[in-house]
Amino acid sequence: MADRDDSARVAISAADAPKAIGPYSPAVRAGNLVFVSGQVPLDASTGTVVDGDIRLQTDRVMRNIGALLTAAGCGFQHVVRTTVFLADLDDFAAMNEVYGRYVGNPPPARATVQVARLPRDVRIEIDAIAVLP
Numbered sequence: 001m002a003d004r005d006d007s008a009r010v011a012i013s014a015a016d017a018p019k020a021i022g023p024y025s026p027a028v029r030a031g032n033l034v035f036v037s038g039q040v041p042l043d044a045s046t047g048t049v050v051d052g053d054i055r056l057q058t059d060r061v062m063r064n065i066g067a068l069l070t071a072a073g074c075g076f077q078h079v080v081r082t083t084v085f086l087a088d089l090d091d092f093a094a095m096n097e098v099y100g101r102y103v104g105n106p107p108p109a110r111a112t113v114q115v116a117r118l119p120r121d122v123r124i125e126i127d128a129i130a131v132l133p
Contacts, residue, residue, distance in 0.1 A: 014071035017064045018042040027068040034072040036128040039064040054091040054123050058098040061126050077104035078130040084112040085125040
């Protein structure tokens, strides 16, 4: 197996985003791309799930993503792709309303799927890919 240059991949974290709860990085910069791991509505200061409806949980997820993007040197206007995982697709309209307040114009490409279960039984998880300016 050929030697890898791990310097081509740099882990990104942020004080105001939750720490990883497993063997993964909250975000990784690879070249001019930033890959943000799926974020769930965890409060970074307490490590607890944000109580509330899908609007509150979506807002927390987007704030977590924003903190990681900022730490990587970019912002929502640089996001080109997201995936939204919902515990219930009936939450789509409310999630979409909050999500739309954060993303740039034009909005990124996106897939939204309903899943059987999410970590810590949250209602939403979102990952993102951004291009550094």
